[in-house]
Amino acid sequence: MDASAPSEFLVYTIGLFVAVLLTATSFWTANTTLLWPGGVFLGLAVLAIAQMGIHLVFFLHITSGPESTNNALALAFGVLTVFVVVAGTMWIMADMNESMMMPSGAPMSMRMQH
Amino acid sequence: MNIAVAIDTVPQDALPSASEAGPAPKRIVVAYGFWIFLLSDIVMFAALFASYAVLVRSTAGGPTGVQLFNQTTVAIETACLLVSSYTCGLMSLAINSRNRLGTYLGALVTFALGAAFLTLELREFADMIARGATPQRSAFLSAFFTLVGCHGLHVTLGLIWLVVMMVQVAVMGFVASVQRRLLCFSLFWHALDIVWVGVFTVVYLMGVSP
Numbered sequence: 457m458d459a460s461a462p463s464e465f466l467v468y469t470i471g472l473f474v475a476v477l478l479t480a481t482s483f484w485t486a487n488t489t490l491l492w493p494g495g496v497f498l499g500l501a502v503l504a505i506a507q508m509g510i511h512l513v514f515f516l517h518i519t520s521g522p523e524s525t526n527n528a529l530a531l532a533f534g535v536l537t538v539f540v541v542v543a544g545t546m547w548i549m550a551d552m553n554e555s556m557m558m559p560s561g562a563p564m565s566m567r568m569q570h
Numbered sequence: 571m572n573i574a575v576a577i578d579t580v581p582q583d584a585l586p587s588a589s590e591a592g593p594a595p596k597r598i599v600v601a602y603g604f605w606i607f608l609l610s611d612i613v614m615f616a617a618l619f620a621s622y623a624v625l626v627r628s629t630a631g632g633p634t635g636v637q638l639f640n641q642t643t644v645a646i647e648t649a650c651l652l653v654s655s656y657t658c659g660l661m662s663l664a665i666n667s668r669n670r671l672g673t674y675l676g677a678l679v680t681f682a683l684g685a686a687f688l689t690l691e692l693r694e695f696a697d698m699i700a701r702g703a704t705p706q707r708s709a710f711l712s713a714f715f716t717l718v719g720c721h722g723l724h725v726t727l728g729l730i731w732l733v734v735m736m737v738q739v740a741v742m743g744f745v746a747s748v749q750r751r752l753l754c755f756s757l758f759w760h761a762l763d764i765v766w767v768g769v770f771t772v773v774y775l776m777g778v779s780p
Binding site for chain 2: 486530
C-alpha cells in the first residue's frame with residue numbers, strides 16, 4: 457500500500473464529507489423557497505450525479521489513472537445504456553401518451569395528430 | 571490507449587514496462603468482472619427508474635408521494651446507508667492490512683447501519699400498506715414498491731453476504747480467495763449506495779418538492 461499523496465483513510469473520509477454535504481444540499485434544495493421552482497428539478501439531478509461521481513472516485517476508486525482504464529470504459533458504456541433506457545423510455549411513453557389524447561365527444565375534425 | 575496498444579501491437583513477452591508478463595493478476599480480473607456485473611445490475615435499476623418516472627403521476631385517485639413520504643425517515647435512511655458505505659471502506663482498509671479486529675469491527679458497524687436502513691424502510695412500507703397505499707392501489711405505488719423494494723432486497727442480500735464473509739474470515743483467515751470476495755462485496759455495497767442516491771433524489775426529493 458503506497459503512501460503517496462493522501463492516505464487511503466483520508467480518501468474515504470473526504471469522500472464521506474463531500475457526500476454528506478451534497479446530500480444535505482439536496483434536501484435543502486427540495487425544501488427551500490429561496491430557489492426558483494423550475495430549477496429545483498435540475499438542481500437535484502445535478503447534485504445526485506455529482507454525489508454518484510464522488511462515490512465512484514472516493515469509494516470505488518474509479519479514477520482516470522491507467523489502472524482503472526478498463527473500469528472507466530465499462531462505466532462509460534453502462535452510463536450510455538442507462539441513458540438510452542431512461543431517456544428512450546420516457547420519450548416513447550410521452551409520445552404514446554400524446555397519441556392517446558383524442559378529445560372525446562368533440563365534433564370530428566379533420567385534424568390529424570402526428 | 572493502454573489496452574489497445576498492449577493487445578494489438580506488442581507481443582506479450584516483449585512488453586518492456588509491464589511488471590509481469592501474461593494476464594493481469596486474478597484480483598484485478600475478478601474485480602473487473604464483478605464491476606461489469608454491477609453495471610448490468612445498474613442497467614436493471616435504470617429500467618425500474620424509467621418505469622417509475624413514467625408512472626409517477628398515475629395515482630388512480632389514490633395517495634400521492636407528497637401525502638406518503640416522510641423526509642425525516644428518508645434523511646435517516648440516507649445517513650445510515652452513506653455512513654455504512656464509509657465503514658465498509660474502512661473495513662476494506664483493515665482487510666488490506668490483514669487486521670482481524672478492524673475487519674470485524676468495520677463489518678459489524680456496516681451491518682448494523684444496513685440493518686437500521688432496512689428496518690426503517692420496512693416500517694415505512696408497513697405504514698404505507700396499513701394506510702391503504704398498497705402496491706396494488708395504483709400504478710404509481712406499484713412502481714414505487716418495485717423500485718424501492720428491489721433496492722431493499724439488494725441490501726438484504728448484501729447483509730447476508732456480509733455475514734457469510736465474516737464467517738469465512740473467521741474460518742479461513744485472509745486468504746487470497748476471501749480477500750477477492752470481500753473486494754467484490756465492497757464494490758457491491760458502494761454500488762448500492764450509488765443507487766440509493768438516485769432513489770432518494772428521484773423518488774423522495776423530487777416527489778415532495780413543491
